[in-house]
Amino acid sequence: MPGVLKTETxxxxxxxxxxxxYVGLLVAAPLAILVAYSFWTQTYVAIDKTLTWANYIxxxxxxxxxxxxLRSILIAGAVTLATVALAYPIAYFIAFRTQKKTLWLxxxxxxxxxxxxxxxxxxxxxxxxxxxxxxALLTTGAIDExxxxxxxxxxxxxxxxxxxxxxFAILPIYVSLQKIDxxxxxxxxxxxxxxLERFFRVTLPLTVPGIIAASLIIFIPTVGDYVxxxxxxxxxxxxxxxxxxxxxxxANNWPLGATxxxxxxxxxxxxxxxxxxITTALGRRIR
Amino acid sequence: MxxxxxxxISGVEKRFGTFTAVSDLNLxxxxxxxxxxxxxSGCGKTTALRMIAGFQDNxxxxxxxxxxxxxxxxxxxxxxxxxxxxxxxxxxxNVGDNVAFGLRKLGLSKAxxxxxxxxxxxxxxxxxxxxxxxxxxxxxxxxxxxxARALVMRPKVLLLDEPLSALxxxxxxxxxxxxxxxxxxLGITFVMVTHDQYEAMTMSDxxxxxxxxxxxxxxxxDVLYARPCNRQVASFIGGMNFxxxxxxxxxxxxxxxxxxxxxxxxxxxxxNVEIHDTDLLVGVRPEQLEIxxxxxxxxxxxxxxxxxxxxxxxxxxxxxxxxxxxxETLAVAVPNYxxxxxxxxxxxxxxGVQNASVIDLGAREHQ
Numbered sequence: 001m002p003g004v005l006k007t008e009t010x011x012x013x014x015x016x017x018x019x020x021x022y023v024g025l026l027v028a029a030p031l032a033i034l035v036a037y038s039f040w041t042q043t044y045v046a047i048d049k050t051l052t053w054a055n056y057i058x059x060x061x062x063x064x065x066x067x068x069x070l071r072s073i074l075i076a077g078a079v080t081l082a083t084v085a086l087a088y089p090i091a092y093f094i095a096f097r098t099q100k101k102t103l104w105l106x107x108x109x110x111x112x113x114x115x116x117x118x119x120x121x122x123x124x125x126x127x128x129x130x131x132x133x134x135x136a137l138l139t140t141g142a143i144d145e146x147x148x149x150x151x152x153x154x155x156x157x158x159x160x161x162x163x164x165x166x167x168f169a170i171l172p173i174y175v176s177l178q179k180i181d182x183x184x185x186x187x188x189x190x191x192x193x194x195x196l197e198r199f200f201r202v203t204l205p206l207t208v209p210g211i212i213a214a215s216l217i218i219f220i221p222t223v224g225d226y227v228x229x230x231x232x233x234x235x236x237x238x239x240x241x242x243x244x245x246x247x248x249x250x251a252n253n254w255p256l257g258a259t260x261x262x263x264x265x266x267x268x269x270x271x272x273x274x275x276x277x278i279t280t281a282l283g284r285r286i287r
Numbered sequence: 288m289x290x291x292x293x294x295x296i297s298g299v300e301k302r303f304g305t306f307t308a309v310s311d312l313n314l315x316x317x318x319x320x321x322x323x324x325x326x327x328s329g330c331g332k333t334t335a336l337r338m339i340a341g342f343q344d345n346x347x348x349x350x351x352x353x354x355x356x357x358x359x360x361x362x363x364x365x366x367x368x369x370x371x372x373x374x375x376x377x378x379x380x381n382v383g384d385n386v387a388f389g390l391r392k393l394g395l396s397k398a399x400x401x402x403x404x405x406x407x408x409x410x411x412x413x414x415x416x417x418x419x420x421x422x423x424x425x426x427x428x429x430x431x432x433x434x435a436r437a438l439v440m441r442p443k444v445l446l447l448d449e450p451l452s453a454l455x456x457x458x459x460x461x462x463x464x465x466x467x468x469x470x471x472x473l474g475i476t477f478v479m480v481t482h483d484q485y486e487a488m489t490m491s492d493x494x495x496x497x498x499x500x501x502x503x504x505x506x507x508x509d510v511l512y513a514r515p516c517n518r519q520v521a522s523f524i525g526g527m528n529f530x531x532x533x534x535x536x537x538x539x540x541x542x543x544x545x546x547x548x549x550x551x552x553x554x555x556x557x558x559n560v561e562i563h564d565t566d567l568l569v570g571v572r573p574e575q576l577e578i579x580x581x582x583x584x585x586x587x588x589x590x591x592x593x594x595x596x597x598x599x600x601x602x603x604x605x606x607x608x609x610x611x612x613x614x615e616t617l618a619v620a621v622p623n624y625x626x627x628x629x630x631x632x633x634x635x636x637x638x639g640v641q642n643a644s645v646i647d648l649g650a651r652e653h654q
Contacts, residue, residue: 183375186342189362190369191389191440201388205379287384287391 037258047255055259065243069264072239073271075154075229076222080215082162087169087214094170095177105174108167116164120231123160127151127232152234160232161222169214176210177203201286208283212276219275223268240264293318293444293476294339299348301334308334310500312348316444319474321467323487326497327523332480333448335497339478340446341365353443367444368437372452374429376421382408382432383417389440407439410469427458434466438473445470447479451486463489484524488512496520504559512572514646516559518654521570521646528576528617531651532567542647544569548613549588549640557647564650573620575644578606578630579637586639592617594634604628608638 005014039051059065094104111119126132127150134146150156180203188198226241233239240260247257294316301309309331316322324332337343339350341362350357352366368389377385386404395403408414411431424432430450437445450466451459467490470477481487487494488508495505504516515521518529535551536543543553546569554569577583592610599605603623607616619638621629630636648654 181373181375183371183373184377186362187369187371187375187377187436188388189342190340191436192363192392194361194363197392202377202379208379283379287380287387 034258034261037255038262040255042253042255055256056263058256059259059263065240065260065263068238068240068243069267071154072223072241072264073267075157075237075239076219077271078154078158079161079165079222080219082158083165083169083218084173084211084214086162087166088173088211090166091170091173091177091210094174095180105171108170111163112167117227119164120160120228123156123163124151124232127156127159151232152237154233154237156232156234157229157237157239160228161218161225164228165218165222168217172213172217173207173210176207176213180206205283205286208279212279215275215279216272220268220272224264291317293353294478295349295351296335296339297348299335299338299345299350301331301338301343302346307500309338309345312502314495314502314505316476316478317492319476320492321470321477321479321490323479323481323491323494324497325481325484325487325494325523328482330497331500332482332497336369336446336448336478336480339444340367340369366442367446368440368442369446369448370430370433370437370450372449374433374453376424376429376432376436378421380421381417382413382419382421382424385421385432386417386436386439388436403439404435407435410438410473411435412465426454427462430454430462434469438469438475442475444476444478447477449481450479452481452483459486466490488524496523498523506559510559514557514559515570515648516557516561518568518570518648521648526573526618526620527570527646528573529615529648530569530571530613532569534563534565534567544645544647546588546645548590548610548617552588552640552645553642554645554647555643557649560647560649562650562653563647564652566651568648568651568654570646570648571617571640571644572646573605573618574603574622575640576617576619577639578608578619578621579639580630580634582637583639587642588640588645590617590638590640592636592638594630594632594636597628597630597632599628606630606636608636610638 005011037047038055039053041048041050041052041054090108094101098104124131128134129146129148129151131150133150134143137143138146184202184206185198188202193201223239224241226239226245229237229239229242241264244257244260244264247253247260251257292315294314296312296314296316299309299312300307312335324335326332334343338345339352339357341357341360357365377388380388383404386407387400390400390403404417405414408416411434413428413431413435416428419428421429421432430453433450451462454462463486466477470490479487479490488511491508493505493507494511496503496511498519504511504520506514511520511524515524515527521527521529530547530549532544532546534542534544537556540556541553542556543551544567546552556563577586582589590608590610592608592613594606595609595616596607597604598607601623603620606619606621608619609616617638
């Protein structure tokens with residue numbers, strides 16, 4: 001046994017054992033249970049353990065599921081797009097335009113010092129009928145009556161999440177910008193590029209990995225988010241996770257809830273893989 | 288401007304805060320010459336090159352390329368291209384796209400770009416490697432791609448920032464010859480920055496030696512070696528024994544001097560030296576001293592001493608000789624003709640020197 005720990009493989013296995021155990025127990029096992037549940041059915045009082053595709057058929061045919069799934073992906077896509085687009089200039093500024101990088105990175109993490117729920121409630125206060133935004137606009141006379149399209153819709157969900165996710169987008173993009181050898185930029189200038197051409201032909205393609213990382217970090221959890229849509233989304237901002245929550249809660253249909261989770265996982269996986277492939281290919285096309 | 292000059296630099300100064308990187312730089316580079324800026328690190332040679340490229344603005348003075356003042360012309364519009372020290376091969380592009388990078392801006396047809404890329408890669412002996420990825424290249428290949436990428440733009444001036452410093456010794460020596468051949472074939476002016484005296488000497492038509500932001504001397508390699516303008520230049524290029532001397536008479540481009548250890552010699556007045564005085568500093572190259580167990584015949588000055596160190600270099604043997612009345616040991620380099628090391632530490636030997644080997648370095652006070 002002591003001999004095993006001396007080989008490279010042995011050391012590797014020993015080092016990864018705690019993590020493997022943890023992942024096995026807390027991720028793989030629940031996932032297996034989820035898969036099992038998705039093939040069972042709920043009778044009124046008990047679980048019928050006969051294997052069946054019934055839940056999958058229901059998930060595939062129910063227009064509500066399809067509608068919510070599509071909306072979740074669209075909202076998550078919008079959140080991702082908005083966050084990355086807003087984060088890129090900030091990351092660029094920190095990487096290229098300031099000497100006080102540590103200070104700026106610290107400032108960016110400050111929102112995390114308060115609870116996520118608190119931040120979502122703050123947005124409710126800002127966007128609400130009698131909220132900060134409406135009061136300010138009413139006082140200045142810009143509007144005559146409060147705007148109602150600010151809260152309880154997709155827009156509010158996108159805005160709240162884009163704010164919440166900002167550091168997750170800024171950091172990976174900052175890292176990929178920071179890694180760029182400044183000589184590449186000078187070489188591009190030397191070969192005739194102005195600043196804009198240099199950005200699109202050198203900086204942007206070299207930060208594709210950072211953009212992909214940021215997008216996945218934001219997109220994947222956003223599709224499954226249910227706190228934000230239930231707090232600021234109203235009825236038209238509901239997403240697939242809200243339906244899952246109902247299945248596991250009020251509707252007490254765990255098998256259907258499990259199926260919905262797996263369908264959501266598969267959809268998110270497919271969209272994410274498609275996104276990575278397309279973005280990588282687009283990055284390669286820039287010459 | 289003169290038709291012969293491709294770059295004219297006059298009175299250029301560059302400061303970073305309180306530090307003066309380059310001061311009062313005046314330099315005319317001829318069309319088609321291979322010019323090197325040589326100096327220790329931090330002497331301002333790279334700053335000078337970057338000012339020519341346009342990556343840095345000069346605080347004073349003017350730079351013109353091919354008769355055109357560069358003051359208002361940004362780096363991307365200058366008729367000069369650069370080979371970077373790190374080569375800066377774009378990692379997201381393959382070899383062909385790296386070389387084509389600058390061409391894509393010129394509105395050429397696809398076929399034309401392809402032809403010119405192939406031509407440039409052929410020039411640096413990388414023909415057919417267009418689709419090779421950037422991270423699959425060896426150090427020498429990266430250097431060649433960087434060269435091709437700059438030359439494909441057909442610049443009036445090619446700027447090279449320590450282009451060979453990242454290569455190992457054998458490859459570096461091979462590339463020195465190859466770059467020199469390429470430069471002579473193309474007839475483009477090359478301006479190279481280097482801290483390697485041998486690199487500068489083997490490749491350049493002329494060398495500018497820089498110390499602490501100032502150009503000390505500009506000359507052909509052989510003139511720099513034979514007639515350095517002061518102690519600093521003399522010791523930076525090749526080995527040199529420095530000796531104190533006293534001027535006892537002069538006239539007709541010659542002067543009679545009393546050289547420490549060797550006695551009375553008649554040496555040529557060095558035209559590159561600014562200030563002469565009776566107290567002089569003179570130099571003798573190690574390979575120009577004769578060494579023998581017996582007093583050698585036919586020399587103008589002699590000195591007897593003791594061997595304090597022997598260093599075997601392969602192609603030559605270096606002896607260090609300690610002699611009465613000299614502050615420092617004298618280095619003597621003897622070519623290894625017959626695989627023999629003739630003198631050992633502690634041997635008493637004679638040194639002989641010819642008048643023509645003694646280099647006048649000017650007033651001792653002004654070194």
